[in-house]
Amino acid sequence: MLAHVIGKKSKPVKNVVERGAVKKFAESIGDLHPIFTCEETGKQSMYNNNIAPPTFPRVFDYGTIEELELPAKGLIHGEETFHYERPLIVGEEINCYAEVKDYYERKGKSGEMGFLLLKRYGEDLEGNLIFTEEQVVIITEAVRKEMMV
Amino acid sequence: MNQLTLLEAGESLENVTLSPVSRLDLIKYAGASGDYNPIHTIDEEAIKAGLPGIIAHGMWTMGNLAKLFTPYYEEGFIQDYKIRFQGMVRLDDVITLQATLANKTDQHLHFDVAASNQEGKDVIKGTVVFSQYE
Numbered sequence: 098m099l100a101h102v103i104g105k106k107s108k109p110v111k112n113v114v115e116r117g118a119v120k121k122f123a124e125s126i127g128d129l130h131p132i133f134t135c136e137e138t139g140k141q142s143m144y145n146n147n148i149a150p151p152t153f154p155r156v157f158d159y160g161t162i163e164e165l166e167l168p169a170k171g172l173i174h175g176e177e178t179f180h181y182e183r184p185l186i187v188g189e190e191i192n193c194y195a196e197v198k199d200y201y202e203r204k205g206k207s208g209e210m211g212f213l214l215l216k217r218y219g220e221d222l223e224g225n226l227i228f229t230e231e232q233v234v235i236i237t238e239a240v241r242k243e244m245m246v
Numbered sequence: 247m248n249q250l251t252l253l254e255a256g257e258s259l260e261n262v263t264l265s266p267v268s269r270l271d272l273i274k275y276a277g278a279s280g281d282y283n284p285i286h287t288i289d290e291e292a293i294k295a296g297l298p299g300i301i302a303h304g305m306w307t308m309g310n311l312a313k314l315f316t317p318y319y320e321e322g323f324i325q326d327y328k329i330r331f332q333g334m335v336r337l338d339d340v341i342t343l344q345a346t347l348a349n350k351t352d353q354h355l356h357f358d359v360a361a362s363n364q365e366g367k368d369v370i371k372g373t374v375v376f377s378q379y380e
Binding site: 130 | 271277309
């Protein structure tokens with residue numbers, strides 16, 4: 098059903114690791130550690146700056162993958178994987194984009210389910226990879242039927 | 247503080263138990279992450295979706311679990327963080343965060359990590375590879 102979008106990518110979008118957004122995010126996961134929020138602690142750290150929590154990339158805009166239209170409701174988040182070359186530094190600019198890595202269908206307890214593997218990338222402005230995020234999204238039979246209408 | 251380096255395989259970081267999950271926790275996470283899927287904040291929408299009530303964002307729990315490693319960023323960083331979402335987190339659930347060192351190489355510490363509920367069931371489970379600076 099979604100096999101035709103495998104390999105498609107979004108156009109990169111420039112994002113900033115915003116200080117205020119990092120603080121708000123750290124607070125929302127109960128992790129207001131000074132390495133994320135206190136400028137003085139950041140300056141004295143080995144990063145010479147504050148850093149962002151590892152799951153912060155949820156905040157970024159990755160652009161739109163053409164022809165990938167997913168319903169806003171009914172998707173199940175199955176797995177999530179982050180890989181980092183180094184932590185994200187507060188204030189830095191990064192280019193973000195997303196790619197459909199794979200799609201397949203399997204018969205399960207509740208009918209035919211779709212598995213969508215999305216991979217997101219964050220690179221510095223010179224094109225060096227900083228992080229990737231891989232997400233397995235499960236599309237249940239009920240949602241698949243709605244999508245096919 | 248150089249504690250992670252001193253940890254031996256089979257040893258764990260100190261568990262952290264969170265306050266019971268509140269609606270405000272999830273509203274805050276929705277705002278901070280931009281994930282406004284209403285099954286996490288609005289009862290009617292959750293019930294319409296066939297759920298017993300609102301449930302936490304899986305990423306909220308995953309975000310919380312990573313904080314076990316926050317005190318150690320002078321020693322290294324989380325290079326890989328992989329999670330499988332196994333169970334729902336509901337309002338008033340009491341979540342405990344755990345990390346156990348599975349093995350270590352020169353530069354990498356491999357942890358098994360999990361968050362479990364008050365019944366002892368793992369709601370998320372996975373691995374962290376912590377890369378140490380030289």
